[in-house]
Amino acid sequence: MSIEVTNVTKKYGDFYALDDVSVSLPTGQLTALLGPSGGGKSTLLRIIAGLDTADSGTVAIEGTNATRLPPQKRNVGFVFQHYAVFKHMTVAKNVAFGLEIRKTPKAEVKRRVGELLELVHLSQFADRLPSQLSGGQRQRMALARALAVEPTVLLLDEPFGALDAKVRKELRDWLRRLHDEVHVTTVFVTHDQEEAMEVADEIVVINHGRVEQVGSPDQLYDEPASDFVMGFLGEVTRLGPVRLRPHDVEVATSPGRAGAIPGTVTRLLRVGFEVRLQVQLGDEFGTGAEPVSVVLSRSHARSLDLELGSKVWLTAAVGAVTVPAMIAV
Amino acid sequence: MVEVSTPVKWLLRVLAIGYVFLLVAWPVSTIVREAFADGLGTFVEIFSDEQAVNALTLTVQVAVQAVLINLVFGVGISLLLVRYEFPGKRVLSALVDLPMAVSPVVVGLSLLLVYNGRDGWFGEHLEKWGVQIIFSGTGMIMATCFVALPLVIREVVPVLTEIGDDQEQAARSLGANARQTFLRITLPSIKWAVVYGVVLSLARSLGEFGAVKIVSGNVANQTQTATLLVEKQYQSFDQAGAYAVSFILAFVSVLCIVVVSILRPKEHSK
Amino acid sequence: MATATLDATARPTPPPRRRAGARSTLTAGSSLGLGIAVTWFSLLVLIPLTAIVATSAGRGWSGYIVTITNPQTMAAIQLTVGQSLLVTGINIVMGTLIAWVLVRDRFWGKSVLDVIIDIPFALPTIVAGLVLLGLYGNGSPIGLDWAYTERAVMLALAFVTLPFIVRTVQPVLEELDHDVEEAAASLGAKRLTIFRRIILPSLAPAIAAGAALSFARAIAEYGSLVLLSGNKPFTTEVVSVRVLSFIENGSTESAAAVASLMLAVALFVIVVLDVVQRRVSRRG
Numbered sequence: 001m002s003i004e005v006t007n008v009t010k011k012y013g014d015f016y017a018l019d020d021v022s023v024s025l026p027t028g029q030l031t032a033l034l035g036p037s038g039g040g041k042s043t044l045l046r047i048i049a050g051l052d053t054a055d056s057g058t059v060a061i062e063g064t065n066a067t068r069l070p071p072q073k074r075n076v077g078f079v080f081q082h083y084a085v086f087k088h089m090t091v092a093k094n095v096a097f098g099l100e101i102r103k104t105p106k107a108e109v110k111r112r113v114g115e116l117l118e119l120v121h122l123s124q125f126a127d128r129l130p131s132q133l134s135g136g137q138r139q140r141m142a143l144a145r146a147l148a149v150e151p152t153v154l155l156l157d158e159p160f161g162a163l164d165a166k167v168r169k170e171l172r173d174w175l176r177r178l179h180d181e182v183h184v185t186t187v188f189v190t191h192d193q194e195e196a197m198e199v200a201d202e203i204v205v206i207n208h209g210r211v212e213q214v215g216s217p218d219q220l221y222d223e224p225a226s227d228f229v230m231g232f233l234g235e236v237t238r239l240g241p242v243r244l245r246p247h248d249v250e251v252a253t254s255p256g257r258a259g260a261i262p263g264t265v266t267r268l269l270r271v272g273f274e275v276r277l278q279v280q281l282g283d284e285f286g287t288g289a290e291p292v293s294v295v296l297s298r299s300h301a302r303s304l305d306l307e308l309g310s311k312v313w314l315t316a317a318v319g320a321v322t323v324p325a326m327i328a329v
Numbered sequence: 330m331v332e333v334s335t336p337v338k339w340l341l342r343v344l345a346i347g348y349v350f351l352l353v354a355w356p357v358s359t360i361v362r363e364a365f366a367d368g369l370g371t372f373v374e375i376f377s378d379e380q381a382v383n384a385l386t387l388t389v390q391v392a393v394q395a396v397l398i399n400l401v402f403g404v405g406i407s408l409l410l411v412r413y414e415f416p417g418k419r420v421l422s423a424l425v426d427l428p429m430a431v432s433p434v435v436v437g438l439s440l441l442l443v444y445n446g447r448d449g450w451f452g453e454h455l456e457k458w459g460v461q462i463i464f465s466g467t468g469m470i471m472a473t474c475f476v477a478l479p480l481v482i483r484e485v486v487p488v489l490t491e492i493g494d495d496q497e498q499a500a501r502s503l504g505a506n507a508r509q510t511f512l513r514i515t516l517p518s519i520k521w522a523v524v525y526g527v528v529l530s531l532a533r534s535l536g537e538f539g540a541v542k543i544v545s546g547n548v549a550n551q552t553q554t555a556t557l558l559v560e561k562q563y564q565s566f567d568q569a570g571a572y573a574v575s576f577i578l579a580f581v582s583v584l585c586i587v588v589v590s591i592l593r594p595k596e597h598s599k
Numbered sequence: 600m601a602t603a604t605l606d607a608t609a610r611p612t613p614p615p616r617r618r619a620g621a622r623s624t625l626t627a628g629s630s631l632g633l634g635i636a637v638t639w640f641s642l643l644v645l646i647p648l649t650a651i652v653a654t655s656a657g658r659g660w661s662g663y664i665v666t667i668t669n670p671q672t673m674a675a676i677q678l679t680v681g682q683s684l685l686v687t688g689i690n691i692v693m694g695t696l697i698a699w700v701l702v703r704d705r706f707w708g709k710s711v712l713d714v715i716i717d718i719p720f721a722l723p724t725i726v727a728g729l730v731l732l733g734l735y736g737n738g739s740p741i742g743l744d745w746a747y748t749e750r751a752v753m754l755a756l757a758f759v760t761l762p763f764i765v766r767t768v769q770p771v772l773e774e775l776d777h778d779v780e781e782a783a784a785s786l787g788a789k790r791l792t793i794f795r796r797i798i799l800p801s802l803a804p805a806i807a808a809g810a811a812l813s814f815a816r817a818i819a820e821y822g823s824l825v826l827l828s829g830n831k832p833f834t835t836e837v838v839s840v841r842v843l844s845f846i847e848n849g850s851t852e853s854a855a856a857v858a859s860l861m862l863a864v865a866l867f868v869i870v871v872l873d874v875v876q877r878r879v880s881r882r883g
Contacts (some may be wrong), residue, residue: 051498071501078502084495123418149503221364333790338704345700348693352758359733389669406636417625423873430865432819434839435858438846439647442654450650475643507628536723538822543846556725563826575726582721590714
């Protein structure tokens with residue numbers, strides 16, 4: 001294991017940012033720490049980097065106990081949400097910083113910086129100041145800077161959080177490709193489940209300072225360990241006694257299937273290729289109960305000839321992921 | 330933005346300019362007229378007058394040393410106040426502003442009470458060991474340090490707060506130690522704030538009067554600074570001399586603020 | 600020049616991520632630095648100021664009262680406080696007005712005006728007294744011979760305190776959100792109403808802080824008054840001059856007694872500043 005976090009606790013006053021967290025992150029993989037804001041994932045990342053210290057527990061990096069090591073001795077690369085570029089240095093100087101600190105010979109520094117700028121497609125900007133770069137370019141520069149010191153692990157704290165949606169998507173694909181090329185153990189923090197699912201080999205879901213679940217994106221999506229994980233990874237609706245994803249609700253226009261629950265379509269919304277319905281169940285399920293959300297494809301909806309006020313019967317699809325609904329939703 | 334009507338705009342403009350002109354610009358300009366009333370004659374006299382030359386030299390020596398001390402102290406305490414948490418930080422942060430509000434006369438008296446060689450709290454013992462603070466350069470430097478103390482801090486603290494510690498953390502994660510981080514990352518980022526602080530401290534230090542008057546003893550050719558000389562010249566009816574020395578002091582201080590105001594916009598465009 | 604500036608956002612507030620309270624984040628090196636800094640600060644500022652309080656208590660409470668209530672001292676206190684209040688009042692109006700003109704108006708020579716505002720701050724006080732004498736003293740070119748009168752005291756105090764409110768209000772006015780004013784205008788508010796109801800309340804903390812600084816400076820002023828006011832007991836003698844004459848007569852206990860009052864004003868102002876700054880930064 002590349003990074004072993006054992007029984008780490010971190011408190012701010014009475015607030016537990018991390019509550020007895022243990023997690024092992026395998027070498028060479030791209031791992032996402034996923035969770036809502038304020039859940040403790042950034043704190044965990046900063047403790048791994050040595051930028052914060054844990055109140056108790058240990059951190060080992062590649063077998064070395066790093067718990068008491070200052071950040072500059074851990075050989076980690078850290079990429080910050082707001083880039084943390086050195087504003088007074090050119091792009092090349094930024095990337096060279098770690099190498100210069102390590103007293104690397106000048107020619108070697110020059111060669112490495114050239115390579116890295118090539119890697120992040122910033123070669124033509126080498127002599128510019130960071131203020132002349134776009135947000136995405138700055139973050140790529142920050143990544144090159146972190147990679148320059150050949151870190152044992154690369155840590156990214158919400159690396160794309162400050163970028164707009166399109167650039168975000170591009171950089172996300174690019175990070176995945178970069179990781180496939182460079183193979184450095186990488187951990188990144190995100191609150192965007194889509195980002196985590198798309199990029200990561202493994203996802204650690206963290207909420208309220210605790211690890212909720214660890215697994216591959218598929219595992220998490222198909223076998224959520226808790227209500228929270230299920231809800232965080234995608235939309236969830238309640239159908240009678242269970243909670244499930246809106247696209248796992250089967251819609252029929254006649255009461256054919258066993259256990260089908262009748263209801264009335266109260267809203268119908270077409271969004272691109274899909275159709276979203278809200279179905280109000282009958283009085284026997286409690287008046288004023290939340291309507292059920294249903295997502296189906298456009299062609300399917302058309303074939304059922306659905307419109308506002310249509311009477312429908314709902315069942316959970318075969319093989320759908322369901323968790324029992326809690327009493328009060 | 331909500332525009333004001335033209336007559337009101339003109340009224341406000343005229344009031345502002347008129348007030349500043351009558352209170353500051355016009356009076357200050359009279360010094361030029363007075364100082365050059367005899368052409369350059371008065372200045373030739375000043376620079377051949379041993380007492381005036383000694384006073385100006387002493388002023389520069391005291392001011393430069395006080396500024397250097399305040400520079401080191403100011404940058405250090407700013408870093409501590411912005412980058413670290415420790416018990417009593419809030420009190421310290423408020424207290425470093427105190428010299429701004431304390432009268433120079435009170436400053437002088439307070440140093441006198443502690444460091445005078447006769448019955449001062451520490452002065453008595455220091456005297457026995459042969460260290461004299463009051464009526465010497467040391468006391469004058471301390472008085473000047475006291476009055477100019479907050480200037481560097483008030484320039485540096487806002488900039489340090491604004492730049493945040495992201496860059497410093499990035500440097501640490503890239504392997505830089507505390508000294509390297511300070512010299513390569515922090516110092517370049519606060520460079521201009523430090524320069525302003527130093528220039529303003531210099532202006533303030535060169536012009537200090539009340540506190541220095543009390544601790545220096547005001548002995549001609551020994552502990553008499555330029556501002557003390559101006560007072561003495563004026564009171565002994567050497568108006569021309571007083572205006573000439575004043576002109577030199579005013580010139581340097583105005584130069585200081587002009588330098589700062591020229592440097593400052595640069596920072597914004599960066 | 601922002602030396603006299605109260606920058607709302609400029610105080611060292613702990614970063615929100617670390618709600619560390621009174622916990623220390625000092626390292627070995629920074630602890631040493633803090634130790635040296637606090638030692639120097641104590642030797643230079645704290646212990647000497649404590650000595651003033653201790654010395655003023657030297658003759659006991661009744662001795663203290665006798666010193667303070669001496670008619671000449673009382674006259675000096677009355678004059679100083681009266682003129683300081685008057686000048687602070689002038690500064691609240693003129694300082695805010697000048698800051699407004701500097702931020703919202705555009706005219707040729709505005710940058711010169713901006714620089715001139717700082718002159719009183721940088722000019723040696725003894726020189727300030729001298730230049731004011733040139734225009735408002737004996738042989739005044741505009742026929743206003745105010746030398747050695749109460750007016751002279753007011754003039755000197757107004758001169759040295761000019762930058763304070765201008766420089767505290769100016770940055771706040773610059774940062775003011777124009778949308779809010781436009782929103783108020785769109786809701787039908789007249790210009791004066793917008794100024795009174797929208798702009799003035801946002802400026803109030805800055806004006807308060809500037810006024811506090813300006814009052815403190817006025818109470819403390821010495822250098823500019825030496826030549827200009829004539830230091831006539833019961834007419835133009837201010838508190839700082841009184842303290843100095845006590846020192847020169849060798850009665851340090853009386854000097855310390857009066858100085859302790861001035862110190863109390865200074866401390867009060869620093870507390871006001873601290874509170875205002877915290878309130879402003881919380882409002883964020």
